[in-house]
Amino acid sequence: MDQLRTKLDQLECHFTWGLIKNDIDLNRLDEQLKSDVEKKENPTQTYNALAYVKFLQGFQEEALSHLMTSLELYKECHKEEFNKSLIITYGNLAWINYHMKNYTECESYLQKVKKINENLSSESSSVPEVLDEKGWTFRRFSFKYSEKSKECFKKALDLEPEVGKWNAGYAIALYRTEYGEFTIENSPVIKQLRRAIETNPDNDVLKVLLALRLAMYKSYEEAQRLVEQALEGSPDHPHVLRYAGKFFSNKGCPDRGIALLKNALEQSPNSSFIHHQLALCYKKKKIQLLQGNHHARAPEVQLIRDKIIDHLEMATKHATGFIKAMIELALHYGEQEDFLQAEKMFQMTFEAAKEKNDNLHVVHFHYAEFQFYSKRDEVLAIKHYMECLKMKPGSHEGKRSEYKLKRIAEKRINKNTHVGKAYGILGFIHKEKGEKSQAIECYEKALSYGDNDEHLTNLCALRLSI
Template identity: 70%
Template sequence: MIQTSKMSMDRERVLRRKLHQLECHFTWALTKGDIDLPKVLNSLEEQLKLDFGKKEALGRGYCALAYVKFLQGFQEEALNNLMTSVKLYIEHHEEEFHKTLIVTYGNLAWANYHMKNYTECESYLQKLQTINERYATEASSVPEVLGEKGWTFLKFSHKYYERAKECFKKGLELEPEDSECNAGYAIALFRTEIEDFTMENSPTIKQLRRAIETNPDDDVLKVFLAMRLIRYKRYDEAEILVETALERSSDHPHVMRYAGKFFRIKGCVDRSIALLSKALEQSPNSSFIHHQLAFCYKIKKIQLLQEGNHHAKGSWVQQIRDQIIYHLEKAIVHAPCFITAMSDLALHYGERREISRAEELFQMTFQTAKEKNDDLYLVSFYYAEFQLHCKRRQALAIEHYMQCLKLNPSSPEGKRSYYSLKKIAEKRIRENTQDGEAYAILGFLHKEKGENRQAIECYEKALSYVDNDEYLRNLCDLKMSIQ
């Protein structure tokens, strides 16, 4: 009995060592806490519908879907999806030892190991050994594996975008003409490029053009390129690209949703709503589309409020606010950890004077952001807006604007926090030239921008009007930093 137990443990240990050397979802450090599983599940299921008839793409989709199901605890369903993936790959390539099966066989080995089907696990490890011997290359250097890994990182979490970029880049070094890696690299750059480039030296624009060359039928890429071109006021070329994409792929939900986003950015809100509504008919569970529609209705609300005569238009504003809330609620049903949508929804509850409901959702959103270590600056910004505009509690608003600015000064919300704080401080100083706290806010803003001498002047002025240990500490730290 003891001998049998020891043999079982040894077998398990050997398997575990071999499994950790594989290239598959189980070894790619996909942390469950980083992934909004319902959102990824919806996205993958939608992609499977779009890929209908494309056996290789479906094989990759079912392989990724299986991993999500495994994370959700549906092990048998995961196993069935993996067997579907194997069947599709074999039908497409007409062989069971093609390199495109590396990831699926790896997932099958891991899934069977977790389910204690050790004999099955060993059989898949043997299949992988046969593939490795046949291609005489490490799995980590197979372009098809790098492509599948890159797409997985792109789909599973924004935290993995940089890793996706590295995978596609390595894949292109091995096969520069690979259309999948060219498309993936273009999208990864699109989602990560934050530096200021001219149109001529933008890596994203260059790679999108390259990807379209190798994927001339991919109309989604054309819309991505159009969205980047309008940054540089290349409206004519951008609009031609979008109209061409819509003409060629008028019923493609991804073309419609991104074209809808394009027209919103361009200022054509009604056309954006029309396209997004049409896309929603095909993809009713898309948190992205619901969020984009909420965005459009927010613009309409702001336009109405800016026109004045708020009392006469109050019912219109309320109707539009109700539309915003409807779409934000739908967005978080389909993506329960969608922090931006949760924060915006809480703010709109506040605008509708549902204060306790707003507070409850804000606290839940803060907790989600802390647990995921993600987007805390966003929640801080929206909560500051809520405190300032819905509850008229300026002190709390200042605290949370500062928190947002400290956490992510270069984000749109960080920049808006900066200008909100500046506006508050300057208004208070106009009303009372001896407002020490207002000068301290300006000191904080200078400090965050690295303008230490101006910050010192503001903190000294603040301390001349009010005794405050924190201001004094900040002043001492600043003086130490410039000595």
């Protein structure tokens, strides 16, 4: 049995790619993959992925059924039993039969993989078709796997640079991972999206992704032209509608964004992403209204706020652990002074972030904002701004936390209230940034306004570290 397991561990398939159950929103992914099945998008890949999701959910018979469907679909198109494109399907079938204690069947599929590998000029891990499905799977299963997805598509392109779908996969993976100081001329993702569109001229999703990235660099004319082309070419494609809706919302045209996203929602009513994006469009519309006479528009603002909450509740219902949507929902509960619901949602969000080990610093920042602006609890806000800054000082939220803490400290010093604590806050900021001498100076000032064990401990630790 150990020998069998050793052979299984050497396969290239979903069971050996390190897909961690806690990283994956299984319910959301299940819905997405079923939607792809209906649209007949990447059928063999989709059934392979759906089979693994069913296995993780504990439905082994369903998993086996989906794998057999994947195999049948491939053979209908290609009439081949030992093609390299079947490495993953056969590997998955070996694994599922192993888990179901069908050891003879397991051995049979292992033999099929072995026969394919004997005809390969390289390891199966370097087969472009394997890298393609692996990259696609990483992209679909979790945002956390975006870097792995990018690596897979890059390796496939290094082997066969002209293949359209690998150029597309690499472009989308880059879109998810490129966050740096670039210009429109040297941005790798813009360059790759243009290359992907050249090799996939009918792929309208790529066009709206390029439009969104161009808009970041204020190239609005080309961006809007690409969006209009995409909408003309794929007026009912849910991803095109979703990204186009985001584009118009970001451009300050929330009504058009809302119209597009409502259309997308009719096709995918359980899409947590579309509900979330609709909520953000309505939020943009709310902000525009609040820039006018707030009191005169209060009923209209409340109506929009209700829509935001409705869509966020649907987003969190259809995707458990959707942290960004949960944060927005908690903040909007707080905005309408439903503090009990807001606190409850924030606690759920903290738990989800800890369980997923994902974006906990973001939750701390927004909880601080909720305490500062909605509940007017400056002490608790300071605590959570500090937690965010400690966790991710270089992140967007970390930098904003630093700014907010500085503002609070400076305000206290200017008003001559809680001055010792204010210098303690400034000392903490300097300490987290590695500015030891400035931190010591601030902590000494803090202590001069009264005893504080925490300031003294920090001061002693800093002096010893110099």
